[in-house]
Amino acid sequence: MGPDLCLTLGILLGLISVPSLVSAFSDSRPPRAAVLLIVAATALIATATTRKPGGYRIEQIPDVILETIGAVLT
Template structure:
């Protein structure tokens, strides 16, 4: 798995966990699945940032998203 793909998957998984957390708290349930998604997504992001030589900057993230989408589609 490339570092770019891990970064994008981590951001997407973490983003999808936010509605799950809000839903769990509004229903007075423990957010178990949402917590697991946050850990998985955060782990992927951390791994990608740490392992890529030079890391990532905030300016690079949109370009990384477009590169990953372009590679998956084409």
């Protein structure tokens, strides 16, 4: 798995964790699934930034995500 795919999946998991976190807090239950998703997202993003020489700049992230989605769909 390349660093661009790791970054894209990490960001996607981070976004998915938000509704789970809000749902857990609104129902007054422990946010176990949300925490697991956040840990996985953090690990994927950290892996992506350490595996890519020079890391990522903020302005590169949208292009990386779109290129990764395009590569997966084709």
